Amino acid sequence: MPFIKAMDTLALNVLLDDSSILSDLGPDVIKSLLNKASLETHPKGSIIYKRNGGFKDSLRIIVRGAVKVMVHSEGEDDRLVDYRGPGDAIGFMSISGMESRKGDAIAIEETTCYVLERDTVFDLLREKRAFAKRFFEELINRYISKPRRASLKKSLLYGGGERLLFSTPVGETVPRNLITASGDMSIKDAASVMTASKVGSLVIVDGLGNPTGIITDRDFRDRVVAKGRSQDQPVSNIQSVSLVKAEAGETCIEALFKMLHYNIRHILVVEGGRLKGILTDHDLLKLQGTTPLSIVQSIDNQLRPEGLADCAAGIRQIIGLFLEDGLRQTHLLGIVNELYDRLFNKVLLLIEKGLGPAPAESCFLLLGSAGRRDEALLCSVQAGILYRDPTSPEHEETCVRYFTDISDRFSDCAVKLGFESGGAGVFCGSVSSWKRLFVDWLEASNKRTIAASLPFFDMRVQGGNGELKEELYEAVYHHLYRKTVFLDVMASNIIKTSPPITAFKKFIFEKSDPNKGRFNLQQRGLKPLVDIVRFHAIRAGVRETSTPERLRILKEKGSDLSPYVDELAYSFHFLSDLCLQTQYESWKKGNGMEAWLDPADLNKLEEKALKQIFSFISRLQVQIRERHKPIAI
Amino acid sequence: MGFWKNILSHRAGDLGTRADVSIKETHFTALDTELTGLDKKRDAIISIGAVKMVGGRIDMGKSFYHLVNPGTEMGKASIVVHEITPSDIHEKPSIDSVIREFFKFCSDDILIGHFISIDLNFLNREARRITGRPLPNPAIDTLAMVDWLKWSSHGDDSEINPENYQLHEIARGLGITPEGAHNALMDAFMTAQVFQRLIPRLEQKGISTLGRLMEVSDPSRKLKHPGMVI
Numbered sequence: 001m002p003f004i005k006a007m008d009t010l011a012l013n014v015l016l017d018d019s020s021i022l023s024d025l026g027p028d029v030i031k032s033l034l035n036k037a038s039l040e041t042h043p044k045g046s047i048i049y050k051r052n053g054g055f056k057d058s059l060r061i062i063v064r065g066a067v068k069v070m071v072h073s074e075g076e077d078d079r080l081v082d083y084r085g086p087g088d089a090i091g092f093m094s095i096s097g098m099e100s101r102k103g104d105a106i107a108i109e110e111t112t113c114y115v116l117e118r119d120t121v122f123d124l125l126r127e128k129r130a131f132a133k134r135f136f137e138e139l140i141n142r143y144i145s146k147p148r149r150a151s152l153k154k155s156l157l158y159g160g161g162e163r164l165l166f167s168t169p170v171g172e173t174v175p176r177n178l179i180t181a182s183g184d185m186s187i188k189d190a191a192s193v194m195t196a197s198k199v200g201s202l203v204i205v206d207g208l209g210n211p212t213g214i215i216t217d218r219d220f221r222d223r224v225v226a227k228g229r230s231q232d233q234p235v236s237n238i239q240s241v242s243l244v245k246a247e248a249g250e251t252c253i254e255a256l257f258k259m260l261h262y263n264i265r266h267i268l269v270v271e272g273g274r275l276k277g278i279l280t281d282h283d284l285l286k287l288q289g290t291t292p293l294s295i296v297q298s299i300d301n302q303l304r305p306e307g308l309a310d311c312a313a314g315i316r317q318i319i320g321l322f323l324e325d326g327l328r329q330t331h332l333l334g335i336v337n338e339l340y341d342r343l344f345n346k347v348l349l350l351i352e353k354g355l356g357p358a359p360a361e362s363c364f365l366l367l368g369s370a371g372r373r374d375e376a377l378l379c380s381v382q383a384g385i386l387y388r389d390p391t392s393p394e395h396e397e398t399c400v401r402y403f404t405d406i407s408d409r410f411s412d413c414a415v416k417l418g419f420e421s422g423g424a425g426v427f428c429g430s431v432s433s434w435k436r437l438f439v440d441w442l443e444a445s446n447k448r449t450i451a452a453s454l455p456f457f458d459m460r461v462q463g464g465n466g467e468l469k470e471e472l473y474e475a476v477y478h479h480l481y482r483k484t485v486f487l488d489v490m491a492s493n494i495i496k497t498s499p500p501i502t503a504f505k506k507f508i509f510e511k512s513d514p515n516k517g518r519f520n521l522q523q524r525g526l527k528p529l530v531d532i533v534r535f536h537a538i539r540a541g542v543r544e545t546s547t548p549e550r551l552r553i554l555k556e557k558g559s560d561l562s563p564y565v566d567e568l569a570y571s572f573h574f575l576s577d578l579c580l581q582t583q584y585e586s587w588k589k590g591n592g593m594e595a596w597l598d599p600a601d602l603n604k605l606e607e608k609a610l611k612q613i614f615s616f617i618s619r620l621q622v623q624i625r626e627r628h629k630p631i632a633i
Numbered sequence: 634m635g636f637w638k639n640i641l642s643h644r645a646g647d648l649g650t651r652a653d654v655s656i657k658e659t660h661f662t663a664l665d666t667e668l669t670g671l672d673k674k675r676d677a678i679i680s681i682g683a684v685k686m687v688g689g690r691i692d693m694g695k696s697f698y699h700l701v702n703p704g705t706e707m708g709k710a711s712i713v714v715h716e717i718t719p720s721d722i723h724e725k726p727s728i729d730s731v732i733r734e735f736f737k738f739c740s741d742d743i744l745i746g747h748f749i750s751i752d753l754n755f756l757n758r759e760a761r762r763i764t765g766r767p768l769p770n771p772a773i774d775t776l777a778m779v780d781w782l783k784w785s786s787h788g789d790d791s792e793i794n795p796e797n798y799q800l801h802e803i804a805r806g807l808g809i810t811p812e813g814a815h816n817a818l819m820d821a822f823m824t825a826q827v828f829q830r831l832i833p834r835l836e837q838k839g840i841s842t843l844g845r846l847m848e849v850s851d852p853s854r855k856l857k858h859p860g861m862v863i
Contacts, residue, residue: 035694038687041826043833064808110808110830115690 025131033124037114039063042107049091049105058115060090065111069103103296170255171248174269174277180205183212183236187224190215190235201266201278204239211268211275213239218265245270246279255279299342305350305413308343312417315339319376320584336376343417344381344462351409359398360430362387363464368455372530374546374576377583379593380420382455383410385428386468396430403428431472438476445486450493454531457538458545477541487539491628494531495621499614500524507599507611515596521582522595525610526575528617532624533568536561547572560627564620571613578610648771652844656832657688659843662742662770663825664697665817666752677701678728678755681735682818685742689829691822697738698818700725732759736768743843744772747800747824750852773850775827779803781849782834784857793834798861803827 025033040060042048048060048067067084084090090105090113125132180203181190194202194217201216215235223229223238244264246255248271255267269276295314302308319336348364367382369375385403390396407426429437438456441449461469480486500508500519509517519525530547537550540559544550548569555565582595599607651659664683670676678701685695702725735756746752749772757767782793795802801811804823807830811823840846 037693039691039693039826039829040689041829043830046833114693 025128029124029128029131033116033120034114036120037116039112040115041110041112044107044109044111046107047104048107048111048113058091058117059121060113060115062086062088062090063112063114065113066108067105067111068108069105169249170246170252170267170269170279171271171276173252174279178203178275178277180209180211180275181235182207183239184234186232187220187229187235187238188231191220191231200280202235203268203275203278204235205275209275211243212236213241214243214266214268214278215239216266243268247271248276252279295339296342299339299346302346302350305347305409306416308347308350308413309417311339311343312419315343316377316418316587319580320588323581323584333374333376337373340370340373340378341462347410347413347417348406348463351406351413354409355402355405358387359395359402360387360390361465361468362403363466363468364462365459365469366462367459369458371455371458371460372545372547373460374530374548374572376576376580377587377593378419379583381414383407383414383426383462384434384456384459385426386434386472387428387430388465388468389430389432399430431468434472435475438472439479442476442479442483442486445483445489447489447493450486450490454494454534457534460545473543480538487535488628490535490538491624494528494535495624497524497528497531498621499528499617501611501614501618505611505615507614510596518596518598520595521575521579521597525614525617526572526579526595528621529568529572529575532617532620533561533572535624564616567616568620571616574609574613578606648843648847651771652842652847654843655688656835656841656843656846659688660740660742661686661745661825661828662739663691663745663821663828664739664749664752665746665820665824666755667817668751668755671751673754673758676755678759680817681731681756682816682821683735683738684818684821684825686745686825686828689832691825691829696818696822697735698816699731699734701728701731702726728759729763732756732763736760736764739768739770742770744768744770745775745824745828746772746852747775747803747820747827748798748852749774749776753852771847772852773846774852774854775800775803775824775831775850777852777854777856778828778831778835778850780856780858780861781854782831782838785838786834790834792830795861798858800824800827 042065062084064086066086067088067090069084069090084105179193179197179199181193183204183206185193190202194200201214203211204213204215206212213236215238219238219240224231229238244258245268246258248269255269259265259267265280267279269279295311295318298314299308299311302311315336318339319332323332344364344366352358363386365371365384365386367384368380370378370381370383385407387399387403390399407428411426427434427437438453441453459469502508507519509519533547533550533554536542536554536559537544540554540557542550542553542557544553551561551565551569551572554561561568578597579595582597583593586596587593599610602610662683662685664681666678666682667680668676668678680700681697683697685692744753753768753772760766760768776798779793779795779798782790783795786793788794792806792808795806800820800823804811804827807827809823809826809830811819835841835846835849840849
């Protein structure tokens, strides 16, 4: 049929100009590919595919329009995790059979895409190596810009994927210790061996050590539990016999093709006729680099809290990749917060699993910056556990033991995930003891208690029964409004840290090493602003915790701060972006996540904006001082 | 007048039991013909182009495009419009074999065209001559569809508010850029793309079955905006 010939310009312009995955294919291949494609248009707002269902076996290449990928969180609204535009492909991971769809793809605007069926894509992957190379590169590099790729070559798990997938022989990727069993071993014993060796599959070998089959953890579910099979039967009854092999010298990409082709999740690696190990799709996925979706997947798959360390590192990596793609903090916060939420939820879930059910209703709280959700590169995690008042002294003892255990484990885990503990650890107590804590702070109303209380006013429920927090807040605010001196002291306290600028608009720098000639943007720029907004929010009874949200509601309520809200919001975003960039640069160089800024790194425009913002914050501080009579403390 | 009478008296094929079938599951053939002129007695088909669709999905691999030797003298106007010269046509198969192949291609699909009455006039004339009866397929008209949508949305949908009812103007409004040569196949493809974008809009207005679709896009339906340039 001459259709494709007739539409040469259409097809070739669109596919060659926009889609880098097809750009190495000649016009003839593109034409034959298009002959097998269909063209769809999805109206704005429509769902292109839903998680876990429908249209499973096709790859879509966006010709026009834009698509967002949303993931679902239990009991909450869906969250955005990715954007795709013209030339991008959607649906690769699921056509490969490697994972079920994790998210919904929704057309942000009217979106036209070519639809290629699974078989068509696989034929092409097999026959056209140039396409295959491009295809995988595209997937791997989606979040990795060129300069970063160069600097990330050292990293095995993140970013080095392209190189590894194409050049690493499978023999080097398989774990050293291959676990085998003979076919007459009982199902029960095989399960114990797998659990003890922490492997997901077991190769069944004959007397000569030649592989005869394989069993995977999935077989236990599908062929033992589901079928009600006796665990005393030999494993040979449940083994899979199709053994697909890869030579140790083959590259990972070749192994991946085989797995895709046979739709299997494990492949045997042999060397010189002898079995060397098993390669799983998970091993290969790890080589594929980092995407928000792959992190979600990885978080979901972890069975032990320690396993989440890679995920936490992955989130930081994603932030860097987004930053270098020119995304601002405002845009990436939604994505990153979603990842943090899943991470913390999983940590709690795994900890709870190890400890059994809680002896009382409770809720887990994140405090400070984690509670405000307005910092992408979260350095420290402050947390708290609030549980319903125990009913008896024995019950209280059980509660204290249980929740202290959870909080200790959470603190430990947070450190392992690369967060600082935030100094105070996890405060855990019953509703009454939390109330007492606040009342003590309010009564004392001194510099120390104010400083200690600030992160607690940013508390956000991360899991459990949120009513407990509301109950606590009712009591705290009730007390707070009768004890107005607390707010006055808070006012005089928060204005003590002023932005590093003189009355003549000159920056004030650290005078001594190691940060001579710089200032801490986080501590001296962002913190005073966040403090001012929090102060006004508490005064106005605003319970939201994120700074932009607080500002929005303060404006609605017509508080004292209303005339400055827009400017504050702008300043907050500007400072946050700059702070994040500075933190990230520092973290990349291995200097921790502190935001020490050298203004010489700014362009003239940024420098001017920063000076204006600092002066603006200083003015607001003066205003607070005038309204709340200074109190000597 | 005879020309208009012919168009308005055209009856689309019967839908039979398919009235309740969802649009999404229906097989369509979007078609366009190029003619030597509009006179049913004197003029002839010089090319037929068509693409297949299932619901809103255009199947890029299944298309039909044939130039026909019309057996009549081609007017200069056709050369200008279709960029087809007599020498292009000379060696081409006769209308009889192309029509037979085209009927096979259409199978029992619903036919879609833009101002399809004109195409059907000529296709049916040839069909009657060759097989003794007109094309049995039901047909729908994107022009009638757009006319109905424009009327029912009271001009609120800025993308369905064309200055005239010409295919390219409607396509432009919907964000479809004309690509490739201007010929029967590309116009059939463009018609398919227009239909693809109209489907969700029709669904919003409660039109999701073939029966309802026929009601609003019957080629013989009187237009709501009769003054528009076609």
